[in-house]
Amino acid sequence: MEVMRLPISVSQRKKLVSAGYTSLSALSSASPSDLARDLEISEVAAHEILKVASHGSRLDKSDGNKAILTGAQNAWDMYKEDLHTRITTSCTDLDNILGGGISCKEVTEIGGVPGIGKTQLGIQLAVNVQIPVQYGGLEGKAVYIDTEGSFMVERALQIAEGCVEDMMENNNIRPRDLQVIQDKLQPKSLLANIFYFRICSYTEQIGVVNYLEKFVSEHKDVKIVVIDSITFHFRQDFEDLALRTRVLGGIALKLMKLAHNFNLAVVLLNQVTTKYAEGSYQLTLALGDTWAHASTNRVILYWNGNERYAYIDKSPSLPSASAPYSVTVKGIRNSASNCKRIKLM
Amino acid sequence: MANRLIVEMGLPKSIANIFAARNIKTAKDALSLTEFELMELLDVGLADVISAVAYISEMVCPPCETALLLLEQRLQNEQLAGHLPTRLIGLDKVLCGGIPFGVLTELVGPAGIGKTQFCLKLALLASLPQSYGGLDGRVIYIDVESKFSSRRIIEIGSKSFPDVFCREGVAQEMAGRIVVLRPSSLSDFTESLQQIKVSLIQHQVKLLIVDSMAALVSGEYKQDTPGQHLLGWHISFMKSMAEFSRIPVIVTNQVRSQIRDEVGRFSFQEQHRAEIAKDLTRFDSHLVAALGIHWAHAVSIRLVLEAISGLIGSKMLRALDLISRRFIKIAKSPLSPPLQFPFEINSSGISLLDDDGVEVLGPKIHAIHCQELQLLLPWKGDHWDPIQGIQEQVELLHRQPSLKTGPPFWRLQWLSPFHYLTHDYNGVYKIFKKIQIVFK
Structure with a gap:
């Protein structure tokens, strides 16, 4: 029965069914006053039901020559947009395998063993999103949601200083512009553009994800949301795993919507856990197999010999590949020992 | 803030009462359910549920600070x-x-x-x-x-x-x-x-x-x-x-x-x-x-x-x-x-x-x-050759530039079943003594 799927209250649904309205087409021909009489509800309520029903059944009329379906976008426009909405990681090799950097409009999950540099990468991205347009950046702001308490503001300052320093060195900007940019690019003003939320329970985590939509619509220039880490509270405090999966699924959907609607990047940092498979213990990202579907891209950071590597575990648009990177005083940078050694797997 | 009572949040009375009637008392209870589950449970339209959840979320959400503010607070308020x-x-x-x-x-x-x-x-x-x-x-x-x-x-x-x-x-x-x-x-x-x-x-x-x-x-x-x-x-x-x-x-x-x-x-x-x-x-x-x-x-x-x-x-x-x-x-x-x-x-x-x-x-x-000895000795067939092994290793290690800046020691390891014998401190020490004599 189609009406069972309508997002209206249970009692109203029951009334609809008992009055014989079971399909959407039956509703589409009804007027508000008819419906109000049949269901014995107010006309306003009847109007609401009809609005919901027509929304559910609508195959939208074309919206001029812009798009055939409202809310849709053609591939060419998407391609053009895609080129200009990447946030660099400050490591060329890593950018290359990511197709230019962390992509806006997508949810990217980054996981790895303790001490590999997840938080470092998170802070780096929160700083890099602010790189001015002249330097090929997005000139946006960042939201940093800290669930673990691992955000170190001293480290953020170091990374911001490193970022500014590198920009000054690498680019030739006309002297007159330089002054303006220098004023804008004080390391401290970079820190002022990182909005920090400290989350202490999973309820707060759900709350902040719900609230983000409002927050971002008030701060339109937010271009990245980093959650460090998505795992922490869900791993400790949940006994009911089925509920956990549902709640996490809800969070993932909301974040995806947020990324799409506000054209921003969502980066989720995840922890690793051990899993017994094929006769040995293997490392895998936490939160289970259902969660693995939640993010668009999945990047795993790992040790390969003496070097840190990033591996694209899952992505709809990128080949799986790995690239070395290193963590320096200035932040994430190219691996020192080799500049060109991207391995296609 | 997770355990804040919904009644005290200032939601419109009508909807707050519905939450209370269904025994959803705290923000934790409400946010642990998806919006559709809430809709079913409360018997209210989706739009109302969404706005109520958004309101509760905003109440639960901790205040936002900028990283700069954080830095300044730390520098001002804390010793050392x-x-x-x-x-x-x-x-x-x-x-x-x-x-x-x-x-x-x-x-x-x-x-x-x-x-x-x-x-x-x-x-x-x-x-x-x-x-x-x-x-x-x-x-x-x-x-x-x-x-x-x-x-x-x-x-x-x-x-x-x-x-x-x-x-x-x-x-x-x-x-x-x-x-x-x-x-x-x-x-x-x-x-x-x-x-x-x-x-x-x-x-x-x-x-x-x-x-x-x-x-x-x-x-x-x-x-x-x-x-x-x-x-x-x-x-x-x-x-x-x-x-x-x-x-x-x-x-x-x-x-x-x-x-x-x-x-x-x-x-x-x-x-x-x-x-x-x-x-x-x-x-x-x-x-x-x-x-x-x-x-x-x-x-x-x-x-x-x-x-x-x-x-x-x-x-x-x-x-x-x-x-x-x-x-x-x-x-x-x-x-x-x-x-x-x-x-x-x-x-x-x-x-x-x-x-x-x-x-x-x-x-x-x-x-x-741990405090255990490790010897790196090549295992050749069914016998091992400590003297040659050590000589090779020592030469190898001294050629590595990193060693010059590193501490003046190296670890030697077994590459054989003898690996486990290294826990036998005295036994290995004797071997070392012998090696010392050879080098002299």
Whole structure:
């Protein structure tokens, strides 16, 4: 029965069914006053039901020559947009395998063993999103949601200083512009553009994800949301795993919507856990197999010999590949020992 | 804020009553359900549910701060810019001032390496008056392993700060500030933690030490349930405690031997299995931290204490000698590079032998070595050739540029079943003696 799927209250649904309205087409021909009489509800309520029903059944009329379906976008426009909405990681090799950097409009999950540099990468991205347009950046702001308490503001300052320093060195900007940019690019003003939320329970985590939509619509220039880490509270405090999966699924959907609607990047940092498979213990990202579907891209950071590597575990648009990177005083940078050694797997 | 009552949030009366009627009292209850589940349960239209959830979420959500504001607050409000100096000059320098406030710092290492000694020293430092660079506060020392020694702490005090401790009554005052708790079980510990949270601020507590976390679960360890999960609640409780009272928290962790098939690799790395077999580092660390990866994610700073024994040779390779050294390594830190420092335990506690750290590359920084001898000897057919093996290795190592900046030692390993014999200290020592003679 189609009406069972309508997002209206249970009692109203029951009334609809008992009055014989079971399909959407039956509703589409009804007027508000008819419906109000049949269901014995107010006309306003009847109007609401009809609005919901027509929304559910609508195959939208074309919206001029812009798009055939409202809310849709053609591939060419998407391609053009895609080129200009990447946030660099400050490591060329890593950018290359990511197709230019962390992509806006997508949810990217980054996981790895303790001490590999997840938080470092998170802070780096929160700083890099602010790189001015002249330097090929997005000139946006960042939201940093800290669930673990691992955000170190001293480290953020170091990374911001490193970022500014590198920009000054690498680019030739006309002297007159330089002054303006220098004023804008004080390391401290970079820190002022990182909005920090400290989350202490999973309820707060759900709350902040719900609230983000409002927050971002008030701060339109937010271009990245980093959650460090998505795992922490869900791993400790949940006994009911089925509920956990549902709640996490809800969070993932909301974040995806947020990324799409506000054209921003969502980066989720995840922890690793051990899993017994094929006769040995293997490392895998936490939160289970259902969660693995939640993010668009999945990047795993790992040790390969003496070097840190990033591996694209899952992505709809990128080949799986790995690239070395290193963590320096200035932040994430190219691996020192080799500049060109991207391995296609 | 998770347990805030919905009734008191200021939602429109009509909808707040519906929540109350369905026994959804707190924000936690409401937000644990999806919006559709709520719609079903409350019998209200979706639009109303969405707006109510959005409202509750906003109420629950903690306030937003900018990172700049955070930085300024720290610099203004905290003594020593939020760090407890360890007085180990090299270590303090790379840790940007010492053990940071607000996070968990872990010491991990084999038994007898000096974890407790380090803890005692830190307890003393935190209790010192501010004029001597201390935090001038109380210390809570949770002594799970019953290793705390009051005699030792006074000894360390009078040896490292003779000018303070020579005055009368100081020893009593300093030692009086260190409160020692000895929980007998995990539930005991849970209870004490909850009490501590309340008394932290009231009593000017400036440092919390737990020695050790691993001992708490070792008694309750079951084969199929990993011990770390028992500590899930404690991990988040201690982290939030450290953060909200802005004090440093030191925890120690024991080591256990590594299980063979316990390979720290992702599934996509498996195709290199052949390489792994050849990989020397696979045989490198036989000890791992007793609390596993889940716990390791929770600590912000991990310091590994280890002991390495090895052969030391002069540049001319005329003599080889057996040495044993202890090292402290910064294995995990958001701020500091992976350095290692040689240290020793003496009457004044713990002290560094060299304030310039040596950088350790790659995952070796996480390895924990015990006081065991390791020989790297090529295994040829069914006999082994120690002399030639050592000669080759020594030459090889001296050609590596990194060794010149590194500490003057190397580890030698067996690549054979004899590997396990290296635990037999005396037996190997005899072999070393023989080798020495040959070189002479």
